[in-house]
Amino acid sequence: MFERILFPTDFSGPSMKALDYIPALQEAGTREVILVHVIDSKEITTIASGGQGFLGTIPDQETETQRQLREEVQHRIIDTRRALERQGLKVTVRTPLGTPGTEIVNAAEAEGVSLIVIGSHGRSNLRDRLLGTVSEYVIKNARQPVLVIKRDAAAGR
Template sequence: MFERILFPTDFSKPSLKVLDYIPALQEAGTREVVLVHVLDPREITLIAAGGQGFLGTVPDRETEVQRQQREEIQHRIIDIRRVLEKQGLEVTVRTPIGTPGAEIVTAADADGVSLIVIGSHGRSNLRDRLLGTVSEYVIKNAHQPVLVVKREAAAGR
């Protein structure tokens, strides 16, 4: 039923919690995973400016910080890909640049996935209510079913 799924990740604990659900999804027919990490232009600008944001200048050449960030992303993607491949899944990696929610929806459509499995931070503060979260955007705009994996609740909640 869910042969090809899309797994967007920002490498946070809530997004990586999706990995816990992969065996159950395989039982439901999952054979392929499209792994997506969206490079947000706002973060790229901050990194390019050496952490100074829009007040700094963007150098023409890759800085040491940019190189380290790029390598860190590559390593994390490779690590997740290996975990999925060890479980017998075919993995396609996408690293688009843009607004995370919109790029996730676009990737889901372009790759013809049957399900999007996304982690959620589960925050509900005013900022998130006004601006929306990535998972909320995906739920509202995706053309496929969306499975939201919530973060673990803190003890005592």
Template sequence: MFKRILFPTDFSEPSMKVLGYIPTLREAGTREVVLVHVIDSKDVTLIASGGQGFLGTVPDQETEAQKRLREEIHHHIINTRRALEKQGVEVIVRVPIGSPGKEIVNTADVEGASLIVIGSHGRSNIRDRLLGTVSEYVIKNAHQPVLVIKRDVAAQK
């Protein structure tokens, strides 16, 4: 029933809780996981501009910041992919740039996902306290069923 699932992650602890549910999803028929990490276009703009510090923008620092971000994302993707493959699923990796919620919904459609499994942050404003803005957007706009993995109550304190 859920042969191909979409696993969006920002590599935070709440989003990575999804890994613990992969064995159960495999028992339910999951064979492929589309691992998605969206690079927020707002972050790209900030990094590309170098930020405006006390001494202004330094071009060498822009390049170094971009390189560090790329290496960090690459490292997280490799580790997450390995963890998924150890659980016996095929992994497809996608790293779109844009608005996280919109890119997750779009990737689920393009990849033919039968289920989206997303972790919940719940760390934004009061209205979004229970889910988080990205999770809420995905729930409201996805064309597939969405399984939300709650964050630990103890982690909120």
């Protein structure tokens, strides 16, 4: 029923909690996971512009920022991919640059997935919101069913 699923993550505690639910989905037929980490274009611009005057020009700093983010993300992707592959799942990785909600919905369409498994909150983890802005966008705009994994209320994860 859910042979190909999309697992978007920003590698925060709340979003990675969804990873724990993927093995249970193998009983529902999951054989492949599309692992998506969106490199937020606004985040890169914000980080890079903060370095102007201190760490070089904006273009130089943006390149350095992108390199650092890419290295950090690559390590986390490798670890997550290996964990899924150890469970016997085929894993495809996508790391688009853009707006997270939009890119997640686009990836789900492009990959023809049957389910999106997403954490209720990402890095911002705003306690007073029922859902994070990215998960809310995905729920409202995806054509596929969306399984939202709730964060631990006590731990904020």
